[in-house]
Amino acid sequence: MNFNFLSPVSDLVLAHNELLSPQALGRKIKIHSEQYGIPDLESVSIAIIGVLENRNDVNYIGEAFRLDEIRKSFYGLFPGSWNTTVADLGDIEKGESVDDTYFALREVISILIKKNVIPVILGGSQDLTYANYRAYDELIPMVNIVNIDAKFNLGDSTKPIKNNSFVGKIILDQPYNLFNYSTIGYQTYFNSQEEIDLMESLYFESYRLGGVSKDITIVEPVLRDANIVSVDLTSVKSAALSLNQKYSPNGLDGKEICAIARYAGISNKVTSFGIYEYKPSKDDDMTSMLISQMLWYFIEGVNFRVKDDDFSDDKNYQKFITLVESQELVFYKSNKTGRWWIEIPFLSEVNNKLKRHTLLPCMHQDYLDACDNKVPDRWYKALQKNSV
Structure with missing residues (x-):
């Protein structure tokens, strides 16, 4: 298995993990460590992968980031009564070029999905969704993507890919595998009229923030139909996030984003889930805890999946x-x-x-x-x- 791209979870996080309660999540999951290497994926259902790539962020100014704080928060939570085994496979470091990082992510996702393991990607910039999508080229003929985002990210596909234009690349780059693209939680004033019209003309679906906040259940069917779910943290309102992460006073609140994560988990079709646009700051506890709780709810959803879409027997x-x-x-x-x-x-x-x-x-x-x-x-x- 070509997991050479993955670097182990840091010793700092592992030392922190040793101090946790034996019942905590961090003591119950399989972890890629320097000492023991990549864990056996035999019984694993969900694998967490960090991707330390943010160079295609339109606001990139050379800053690096780590995911240690998220891991500390996540490991410290307690599992539900799950029979789902989770592994943390560590991080994909920045490649020589962004394309190298995309290649590594594609390979890892493809291997995991073929093994019936759901990759959960913790990322830098959201253009990594493009690499996630391309991992499906050899897996299934048509792909449905759901983006939890304040913006559509269609952008100008003739220009180099960025975190605010990756969807244009997904639509126009061959092979054409995209069947449906849906955005949940979009805010009209962040999107040009041209992009709104384009979403309509392509018969893509979009759910405005107001509609989602009024009735969160309207997004369940579209998540039930998704293969890839990609969450942009800028869709969350700034009151729920740390200093560097704050983007808009309006957005999904903590409960809503966790409900969406659970709907994504409970969907029988979702085979990859990503959380992007993480920007650490000194007061990081809020963002890392929110991401940890989203992960928790996604795993909870996967644990309660029910095969209910078999219509061959009319008793069902x-x-x-x-x-x-x-x-x-x-x-x-x-x-x-x-x-x-x-x-x-x-x-x-x-x-x-x-x-x-x-x-x-x-x-x-x-x-x-x-x-x-x-x-x-x-x-x-x-x-x-x-x-x-």
Whole structure:
């Protein structure tokens, strides 16, 4: 296994870990150390990887950073009643060039996913999401990305990749594997009208901060459908963060970002999760503790995953059919979890990307809306994307 790219967790963190309660998370997870090397991944479900790369940050001025404070906070938490084994594989250091770092991250993510281990990336700049996406080139044909962010990060794809323009590269670089891109928690005043229009014209989904704060459950279906979830810490309001991390007085609060992390964990499709734009400061406790709690909730979610999307046996689900504007909409409700799906019809006349009836996660409210003759927005966008 090519894990040569990973450097071990620092002795400082390991010494701190020795002083923790035997029940603490840090004493229960497998850790890559100088002394013992990379742990065996046999029973591991989740692997944490730090990536110390921030050179493509538009505001980069040469500063380096470490992830020691996050690890100390995370190791000090207590696990839930989990049967999920976690490993901390240490850090990918900056490569000679940023492309070298991307290559290393791609390789590590690809190896882990093939071993059915979910990589959790703790990163510098969010353009690392591009390397995460490229790791899927040989894994699955189409990829869904969900970005928790105040901005869309579409940017100008003709210019070199940066942390505020990496999505443009994902959309336009070959091979074209992106099926859906969704942004949760965007704030309109941080996005140009051109970017907002482009999101609409590509039938991508976006959830405004106000809507998410009003009802956090609206983001569950889109996270249930994601392969990659990428969190930009600037989406969190500054009151919940340390000095260097503060970005906007408005944003998701601590409870909301942890609920989103749990939804990402509980999704059967999410196979990688990243937290980016970490900027340490002297009063670092708030940010490192928030990131630790997000990690905790993600692991909690993974631990409670339920395979509820097998519709081959009709004992597992109920089926509902409604008529909206002379269009038959077919809904499925899982008997195990009560979660809902809607069927996207197969368009035989189109060179269809999916080649089969596809079930799109949705909410009970979408079914109620359909009964009121309203076409669900997610269904409409997925159908349009499928017809392109």
